[in-house]
Amino acid sequence: MSRLPSLSRAAAAVVLGLGIGAAFAQDGPGTQAAGRAVYAQWCAPCHDPGVTHPGTHALTVKYQGIKSGVLLEWKDLTPVTVKYLVRHGISVMPQFRKTEISDRELDALAEFLSRNTPRS
């Protein structure tokens, strides 16, 4: 199914209905795999690559080639920034409640999305 992210085993687990819980159980909290599963469920529909994803399209236009519009390619996202944006929203993206993305899931997501960012 091309609409769904073909990212990883963990993403596939979500698509197959095994869910975020399964990814956590398998990999333990805070791991990138668990974060990737959260990404696949909550972020991918707007932020996967391509203009058919409105978040990616918006960021591509915003950064005008200075950096990619694809969050997965960013190398400067910090866990603090990820958590702030998920809990506060930005532009037409609403904030997400803890019944949607729990604090534990958000930690994992922040870890995953900041995986390319050099640690100081």
Next chain:
Amino acid sequence: MRVPPGVSQSDFASAIAEFQKAVGPPWVFTSDEDLDLYRDAYSPFLNEPEERIASAAVAPSATEEVQQIVRIANRYRIPLYAISTGKNLGYGGSAPAYSGCVVVDLKRMNRIIEVNENNAFALVEPGVSYFDLYHYIREHKLKVWIDCPDPGWGSVVGNAIDRGGGYTTANYRNHFDSHCGMEIVLPSGELLRTGMGAIPQAQTWQQYKSGCGPWIDGIFSQSNFGIVTKMGFWLMPQPEAYLRGTVSLPRYRDLGPLVETLNYLENGRITSGFPDIASPLIGYPPIGQVQLWNESGPPSMTDEHRKLLAGVTLGYSADLEAYGLKSGIPYWELWLSYHGPAEVIDAQWRATQRHFAKIEGAKFHIVDRVSVPIDPAKVEEYHEPEFGIPSLRVFSIGARTPWNPTPSKGHMWFSPIIPRTGEAIIEANRVFSAAARDLGMPLFRSFTLPACFWERSFIFILATPVTEDPATNKRYREGFRKLIEVGGEHGWGEYRTAPVFQQAVMDVYSFNNHALQRFHETLKDAIDPNGVLSPGRYAIWPKHLREKHS
């Protein structure tokens, strides 16, 4: 700690402690930080004192917990406000209608209890999103389609009880009409099942809608008479094939015959897919192409064409029409779709052409004729919800694109129901464009075409932006209220609206000194004497708040 109006600190503290006992402490939220997550991200009162905010939130995982919450609320007279997935953006989101309510967040109740392939129905809890149900069906390889609205993260139950709509065939697009059977926690805490579900050993709860006696399901939609904890839906058997064609008409005056012919064909089920009216000459896209236009840009237009458009009145000028005739650009284009066996849909398309051929200059074009399911590699070429596939691509509306360099903060939908005639389309344009001009609201380019979600009527949808500037939002809010009033004067009313406009809309439904609203209040007093459940939702206030709010 925030406290609901009229409730003492100590009573609220006791209620919170009991909520914690009912659902577990992690699922009761009281800090400002956590409660900010329940704000309406698209509130037209964003950051203003009138913004509707929660005093706490409680997230049950099962029906029994919902019953306990409602009983606790009755004991301490705590106002509650139920949400399902809370993604009703543009119609209130996850915020209460009455500030100070404790939000009952049903997102954790996300069980898909049954999907029956043979007789094509499902039974789900309110936390189940369209994405969830779609993935479940795919995972189990069931040959049924859901019908979803544009944003796929919404609740199947919540959208239906808010009377939302989708894009597949006429039998399924009206989400409340396509439901079958409900389970409801009443404001007393008692559990009720409707239709055949009232039989303890029910065999056909999702297969026969009305049961015996008054069919009461309707009163649990757009209301505050109960919390729906389970709801059944009829699904569409996966069709064998899909055909999409366009009917193009050359002249402005063809709009009336277009609508009349469409009505005959749709009401007779000769066509049953989502009908979508566009105007290539005016530059107005069909709804099914909006996301593609936002992503790739609108079709190009000559300078001459653009200049002519600047001179139209109600979408018309003789010069524009002449230009269209000369250049072969149709005034109107009706997109129709057909689902079923190839031999059946081919015959339906032939009959469609025969009927439209009576209009001089009608032209026909097959856009797609494909077997179903469509090739996954090609699904992005389509407006996915027309295939029952949930997506979030609709958020390209309002988001930053090359054609929209200044994104909005959100939007509110002004969406009155108007008659299914060409005259009504032109009249609605005349009335609302004049009003919008007077009110300084940026709603119109040159002409607006309505949406055909429901049979037999149109929804005339105008998106009003929400910005970060309170002064602009104030002007738009006041304008929005005025548009509601103007619509009412012409016999048009909203099908649905955000909490901040629900009173204004209900004021339009005023036949016989507001007999309808008074009946709602009579029901409210009988069903919810303590007035604990979702006060103010759709302007239904409990007795103790009624005078203050109506």
